[in-house]
Amino acid sequence: MNCDLIMARYGEIALKGRNRYQFEDLLVSNIEKTLARFGPVKVEKVYGRILIHQPVHDEALSALKQVFGLVSVSRAHVVPLDISCIKDKALALATAHGQGTFKIQARRAYKGFGYDSPGINRELGTHVQKHCPSLTVDVHDPDLIIRVEIRQEGAYLFSSALPAVGGLPVGMTGRAILLLSGGIDSPVAGWMSMKRGLKVTALHFHSPPFTSDAALDKVKDLARLLAGYGGRLALHLHHFTEIQKAIAENCRPQLSVIIMRRMMMRVAEKLAEQEDALAIVTGECLGQVASQTLESIYVTNALARRPVLRPLIAFDKREIIDRALDIGSYDISIRPYDDCCTLFVPKHPQLFPRLQKVEDSERNLDIPRLLAAAETVSQRLLLDGWDPGHEEHL
């Protein structure tokens, strides 16, 4: 049935004072931007909830459920403060539901109404039962809860609260660099970090002509997907060819993967410096592939000055895949175009590298020169998730 507006609820109620205002304002702003593409929207903060005034349809509701910071959304209806109007509306909601058990739950934010909460519950409950025999009252664990909020400007009625994604509004907690490969893991890690309020700059390493344009397009699509969740997202494409060649030519093959990851970490740290990002996010998961044994993580981490956030460190592969399916990145990730081409992965990578040996092997590289040269050829794309047509090369 059509509704008048949407009520959205947010979590983290422990926030107080200035933090709370910042949270709310950022959340309202993000909601406005997300919904802008569906038409004009008015977003209001009301008594610890957010009301969204917009002719609502399913697509907008789906988009809203993805906004980080919202815990649940409900379709809401407004009627004048007149008991028969309220009863009729409650009946309409109940009838739409069909059969089963129900209860009425009224709350008064405005005490000037003629009825108190239990009184409202009784009036509505009786009315519904009388006109809708297929529904019976169950005050403990009903199928349907019809909520009524009495406010000065009217009575708000809403039923099912649809779960939203939770988390914190994007941008609230700071900036991070996300190491984005084309695989299944890193997009999920990116999404999870954005969920806790981080604004991410995605960093991808490509090595043309060793890696293909198709692989690059895959990563751009993943970045666009993430941008859809958080608004603007910068994608930094690092030209990694010369570095990979230098590693393949000068370092021991068993250490090539770990040295490559350390180079990536150096680049990430440098980018974090430029972007004022205080953390680096990766999709590392313990024990999955050669570069993700604890020894490997230790050796790669040794270079990082900033905290490296690894949201997937304790996930099983199955759990990661489920998340990827939920957020929509799985189908993109499994397109069969490899990044950092398998050409550079040795047959027998060292699973348990020693920091000393790795550093020794790295001495064969002129790292500062390699990093500087790559910077001149690297590119940057700005993707706007809330205005999908809008992309910029920088």
Add this chain to the structure above:
Amino acid sequence: MTEAYLDNSATTRAWPEVVRVMARAMERDYGNPSSLHPRGLAAEKMIQEARERLARVVGCHGDEIYFTSGGTEANNWACFGLTAMREKRGRRIITTAMEHPSIRVPFRVLGERGFDVVTLPVSREGEISLEHLSDALTEDTILVSVMWVNNEVGSVQPLAEMGTLIKEKSPHAVFHVDGVQGLGKLRTDLSNVDVLSLSGHKLHGPKGTGALCLKRGVRIEPWLLGGEQENQLRAGTENVPGILGLAEAATLTGERSQGLRGLRERLVTGLEGIEGFQLNGPPGERSAPHIVNASFAGVARGEVLVRALAEREVHVSTGSACHSRRPQASHVLEAMGLRGNALTGAIRYSLSAMNSELEVDYAVGATADAVEEVKIIPQRQRGRKR
């Protein structure tokens, strides 16, 4: 220099005359050759003329030409249609280790259906041995299928000698030749060949056209049913524009391909100047005049080199694919005994009558640059400690 298209074994660009012929056929001669009215009769007359023209290029009779939708259909039809007719006579069918998938897969299927499949090995240069063939030929051999020119390395099989051998040792066997890469480029004695496949888009003709040339008296079971076309052996309204284009293309290409061998030599000589170059396939005199298969030291993935060349507007191809974690190498090169980087890094240049010396020289230069860009020579191979 806009581009050097050197991937002609994959497909060719149509001659302008071919395009004109086809456009005219679509605009003017659009009748169904099976219709009784003048439009239909006119169309039928045209395809008959085309049939005769193509027969002249192949060296057979017009009534031995059966138009198909391409080389793949012709090959499939030959495999299934010829064996079906003869399965009571014998069970052995012979092919080689370097056939096109449109022969390889049907043979595999026939093997699963109970035929006795013999696959002749090939030498390092991609050639089969007549001795092996002789040993394999038996009384109950009913089909031998061999590709005239291999599309990946340009090796040529000795069709005349093979034909003679087959007639001697297995008189009931049918000798089928996949002539897709050979027609228009080489001339040889095809008198002992019973069935020949050919494909239009390898001859600067349209895609979706081809023919099976079936010697008079050689019986074949029809493949496409439901019409009387092609002497009741291949149903389906004739692709009139395609057929006219095919005949025009085959004729013109046959006339214009004289300079190929010289161009190929020029290409090979140029590539020999690049350090680490290795030619895969038979030496110049024994090779088809248009194909060069090469590997370069330090290049482990053909696809990478193909991309680097494409950046420089030189279009070639590779037999290996890099789409999954494990590379799939060319089975032809593998059958020839290539291993390691030479196998996975091989690329193929294929020339045509449309290429010029200028393009060849440009391609050589581009190759030198591209190889330099992508080659990886680990230090230990250069003799330095790491």
